[in-house]
Amino acid sequence: MPHVTAPPQPRATFARRPQACADCGLFLHIPPLPRSAVARCPRCNAVLRRRRTDPHGRALAMAVTGLVLFALATQSPFMDLELGGREQATTLLTGPExxxxxxxxxxGVVVLVTTLAAPLTKLAATTWVLVALRLPRPPRHLPMVFRLVERLAPWSMVEVFLLGVFVAYTKLIDIAHVHVGLAVYALGGLMLAMAAADAALDDEAVWNALERKGVTAAPMPAREGRGPRIACTCCGLVSRGVATCPRCGAALRARQPDSLARSWALLAAAAVLYVPANLLPVMTVVSFGHGEADTILSGVESLAAAGMWPLAALVFFASITVPVVKLIGLAVLLVSTGRGARGRLRERTTLFRIVDAVGRWSMIDVFMISILTALVRLGTIASVHPGPGVLAFCAVVVLTMLAANSFDPRLMWDAAGRR
Structure with a gap:
């Protein structure tokens, strides 16, 4: 079958298109931006677009660098522990195993996905899209692949895992000899490379390039269709009279269906699990036949008793403060939206952004326990066993992230009559 190429889209066409703010739903036109400029929503102050200096080249270079560092991290020793004449070596896969x-x-699946599978897939997808855009005839599946990049972003937690490594190392360094392997340094480089790739990538420029290459169906301007304007929550294109986005293929809905009900259900489940997550032991340390169970709070207390106040504060903030803030913050947003509150819309939208951004950092404790469980396996001398509390706590983190993802912040503005 011959390759059909859509007519190139002139630059002016992209500039004239209406766009919608993902946080408040305001439709507006973004004028052509100079390089390094930022466009913000005049109603809720959300970032609508950041114009990058080199939207493709730098991001591609950083993504390729990240893939190289990822390969190095997975093939190199991670951490070694020596205690009482016995030694335990680990790799990045040891913890999940x-x-x-x-x-x-x-x-184990959650740790594997968030530390290895999601970062690798995100890097590979970014690299493939940016490389394929340079081909004379890019493959038709590129929009689907690029959609995956955004979906995986919250679940790629290399930087959170590195904090877990730091906490685990600090807990062990006073009682055993710990050797940090090349994989840890490679992970540090990977974190920087992924951050640089995200900072350099201009999503809108990539979508526009996909259109120019004829990979997507050339979308008609929103004003030419019939029916209400609907903004794609994936690529931002505004369309009328179609069920799927003509640019990225995502399903088009004016608002997330059953957003409040799903968020309430996920939030309620997280609140119920938060109790056993704090009461049950998250790990048990066995030394010479004597076992001592630790909860999240007792772990913070032991760090403080050892004089590690900054580390104790970090763990307390990530494992206790952040989940509570997320639970209360989401409840406030859901109640106020359900009651049609009209006040402080901008502040509530900011609260949603904070809740959505900080939740993943609570995984520090989960990653720390995964590392300790993998490292401290020295038989009768010392061993660390995960407890049921860590599974409940991990469920709280995942459920609150899903609850925030299910909440559509535009409903706050709709309820206040600001649609």
Missing amino acids: VLTDSSLWLL
């Missing part, structure tokens, strides 16, 4: 062997296979 040990958790699976401990009957906590679900926790």
